[in-house]
Amino acid sequence: MKHLSKSKLPQFAFAACLLLSSAVAWAATDTxxxxxxxxxxxxxxxxxxxxxxxxxxxxxxxxxxxxxxxxxxxxxxxxxxxxxxxxxxxxxxxxxxxxxxxxxxxxxxxxxxxxxxxxxxxxxxxxxxxxxxxxxxxxxxxxxxxxxxxxxx
Missing domain, CATH: 2.40.128.520 (Lipocalin)
Known part of the structure; x- marks a missing residue:
């Protein structure tokens, strides 16, 4: 796996959090x-x-x-x-x-x-x-x- 540079790490973390929160929001609405x-x-x-x-x-x-x-x-x-x-x-x-x-x-x-x-x-x-x-x-x-x-x- 390719290492992320320090300048790309905040963008990656933001994208990961956005994806995770979207999945949690979707899961919460089907019940x-x-x-x-x-x-x-x-x-x-x-x-x-x-x-x-x-x-x-x-x-x-x-x-x-x-x-x-x-x-x-x-x-x-x-x-x-x-x-x-x-x-x-x-x-x-x-x-x-x-x-x-x-x-x-x-x-x-x-x-x-x-x-x-x-x-x-x-x-x-x-x-x-x-x-x-x-x-x-x-x-x-x-x-x-x-x-x-x-x-x-």
Whole structure:
């Protein structure tokens, strides 16, 4: 391998970093893993910030911040059942058990803290990884409702 002169080394290092950062950016957009703005499907406003993580192939979603709440700052899940009952929504895991299945992620559950209802969930990426279709349903996936979440930069 030919040695790089000292004058070429900074250019090489810059090019290598650029290539590596491009690969990392691409890899980050082909999966739901990341931080998302939850957009209300009725008002179109960003209601909360959700972080999706991968725990050994299982995706989980946690509420990092509630931006809009009908009950004021730092709302609690009054309609939830079990260990989530009356717990703060910020910091709460609202999605769990989701696994990759071809071009979608499904098999898990998602909690709507407003109603306390737990739905089956299916996720799909669109717009070059910048949008996430979050489809919650009971029974068949044809029934239910969807929200589009926006990847937070």
């Amino acid at each position: 739901p893993v990341g931080t998302w703005q939850q957009v209300d499907d009725q008002t179109g406003k960003v209601k909360s910030i959700i972080q999706i993580t991968d725990n050994n192939g299982e995706l989980q979603g946690k509420v990092l911040q509630v931006l809009i709440s009908e009950t004021g700052p730092h709302p609690v899940c009054t309609k939830c059942e079990g260990d989530k009952k009356d717990q703060p929504i910020e910091g709460m895991t609202i999605m769990w058990g989701v696994h990759k299945d071809g071009d979608v992620w499904d098999g898990g559950k998602i909690l709507d803290p407003k109603s306390g209802t737990v739905y089956k969930v299916k996720l799909s990426i669109s717009n070059g990884g910048q949008k996430l279709d979050v489809h919650g349903y009971v029974g068949f996936s044809l029934l239910g409702r969807s929200q589009v979440w926006i990847r937070q930069q």
